[in-house]
Amino acid sequence: MARLETLKVAVVGAGKMGADHVRRIEEAVSGARVSAVVDVDAERAKAVAARVEGCTAHTDPAAAMAAADVDAVLVASPGPAHEAALLAAFARDLPVLCEKPLTPDAASALRVMEAERQLGHRRVQVGFMRRYDAEYMKLKSLLSTGQLGRPLMLHNRHRNVASPPGWTSEMLINDSVVHEMDVTRWLLGQEITAVTVLRxxxxxxxxxxxxxxxxxxxxxxxxxxxxVEIFVNCGFGYQVQAEVVCERGTARIGDGQAMVTTMAGRWGGTIAQDFTDRFADAYDREVQAWADATRRGQVTGPSVWDGYAVAAVCEAGVRSLAEGGRVEVELARRPALYDVS
Structure with a gap:
């Protein structure tokens, strides 16, 4: 495949995340531009598309993907709409960056995995952006050296100022702890086998x-x-912290060692108030990496298998939340397409 000079992207979903990705591609990512915006709300799609010269607005993902000026797709619509958008992209063999969750449950993730397997090659990078955060990348690099010895424990804290309207107890697992589930698998190179949720x-x-x-x-x-301590109505700020305890040492990230000021008898700094603030650089790095790989004709980053495995862990977590006690994670056999080289 010849290298694409400029990747023309259809962004599916024009809500908070989708609109931010449109801005990101236009302002922070090189080698890519937004050629189409899709949303079930036609007026919202038009409003976001209007910010980009030559960008078209659509209400149907398949119609947008059929346009001649679409090389790739970024899916940022609500999770229940992901499967249909992914299958539409597979029908045209288009590369996709799909925001988490891959799909809302393990069964639909398995269907997506089978559809991609039938293509015979990977087409999807799943948007687990913490893998592109500078602090998490340093922690992963350190663990990979083996200097600290075998990881024994990993402590995580995940706090939000307040939960959005309509949030449920289950969403703390499916929409928040989902990130710790992925970084656990990535940092440790291990699959999660059981979940216990305490209340x-x-x-x-x-x-x-x-x-x-x-x-x-x-x-x-x-x-x-x-x-994982998950606390989405802490009231004071957005915090994500992790500490890994190994045989010969520990390593911790997320302490927020940004600028500290001293003034009028006080010292202190600031606490991020939103995930788009805390992980802005990670999102930029993630989308840039996807665009660069796609222009080379490659697919890198978290795979459909990763999306499926985390969906299965989420299901076990939600069951533990509802029923109490320890719930084992049931995973299908990993297809050779997703074997780690």
């Missing part, structure tokens, strides 16, 4: 009937134990 007394700041915070314990096939 502390709900915060007074949590919406009615929402179990917040939660304490999630993950077990891996390498014998590591991983814990």
């Amino acid at each position: 502390p007394a709900p915060s007074a700041n949590a919406p009615q009937a929402v179990q917040d915070p939660q304490f999630v314990v993950l077990e891996t096939d390498g014998g590591a134990i991983v814990d």
Whole structure:
């Protein structure tokens, strides 16, 4: 495949994440431009498309992908719409960057995986952006050297100022802890085999009937134990922290060592208030890496297998939340297409 000079991208979904990706591609990513915007809300699609010269607006993903000026697809629509958009992209053999979740459940993720396997080559990079965060990348690099010895435990904290309207207890697992599930697999190079969700007394700041915070314990096939404190109505800021405990040492990220000021008898800094703030560089790096690989005719980054494996872990987590106790993760056999070289 000849190298594409400029990657022409159809962005599916014009909500907060999709609109931010349109801005990102136009302002921060080289070698790519947005040629089409798709949203079920026609007016919203038109409003976002109007920000980009020559960009067209659509309500049907398949119609947008059929346009002559679309080389690739970025899917940022709600999770339940991902499967249809991915299958439409496969029908035209178009490369895709699909925001997490790949799909909302393991069964639909398996269908997507089988459809990609039938193509005979990878087409999807899943948007687990923490793999592109500078701090997580440094931690991964350090663990890969073996200097600290075998990882034994991984502690995670994930806090949001407030949950969006309509959030449920299950969404703390499916939309928040999903990130820790992926970075656990990536950092440790191990699959998650069981999930236990513990339910502390709900915060007074949590919406009615929402179990917040939660304490999630993950077990891996390498014998590591991983814990995640998820607290999405902490009230003070957005924090993501991780500490890995190994045989010969520990390593911690996420302490927010940004600028500290001293003034008027006080010292301190700031705490990010939103994930798009905290991970802005990671999103830029992720989309740039996808665009560069796609222009070379390659697919890199988190795969459909990764999306499926995390969906299966989420299902076990939601079941543990509902029923209590430890729930084992059931995974299908990994196809050779996704074997790690």
